[in-house]
Amino acid sequence: MDNQKKQPKPWYKVWWFWILVIIIVLVLGGMMNDSSSSSSSSDRKPKAHKVSPFKRTYKVGQVVNYKGYKFKVNRVKYFSGNSMDTPKSGNQYVICNVTIKNDSHEKQDYNEMDFQLSANGNTTDFGEILTSGNYENNTLDSGSLDKGATVSGNLIGQAKKDAKLKLEYQPSFLDDKTINVNLN
Structure with a gap:
């Protein structure tokens, strides 16, 4: 072996x-x-650099787009009041005509309380009601917009006559981010 x-x-x-x-x-x-x-x-297709709507300031007439929810301040009017509608001493009414459009793929809610008026950093609601003129018939309320639908209306607030004014839009009450539109 x-x-x-x-x-x-x-x-x-x-x-x-x-x-x-x-x-x-x-x-x-x-x-x-x-x-x-x-x-x-990624070299062939450069990504488009989008500026967050929260990081820029808009002007009257510019469209703001936040996730398909678009709004535009069409015009701003000032009203010093009359015998029926009297603002606080030294103030005037600020009337912002706004158009909202739903370009998203689902129903979107809108609410006038999502918008506020900032006057020299003092932020207040657009909660004024005018009984004279054509303002009372065209105030922006709240509701829902179907895909592609639009709504227009006035937001009415009060501010000092020489104040630096901004419209502030806050998309969510849970978030403190705002979109700013200079009004003057």
Whole structure:
């Protein structure tokens, strides 16, 4: 009898070692290919740099777009009052005519309480009601807009005659972010 034991094969000659090497090479090659293709595709299509509506200040006549909810301050009028409608001493009425459009894919609610008047940093509601003129028939209330629908109306507030005025729109009462529109 031959007492010689079979010598094991060296580790680099074992079949499972080469299968493992091939799998590792394929995985690493695939990872490198994915990273190079994603960087080259981003080089071909530069992403549009969008400025958040919260980081810019709008002017009267500019459309503000927040997730398909669009609004525009069409015009601003000032009314010093009369015998039926009298603002506080030194104040005047500020009447902002606003149009809201729903360009989203679902029904959107709107509410006049989402808008506020800032006068020199003092923020108040647009809660004034005028009984004279054509203002009482065209105030913006609250409601819902179907996709593509629009509504227009007046927001009426009070402010000092020489105040720096802004309309502030707060899309969510849970969030303290506002969109600002300079009114003067």
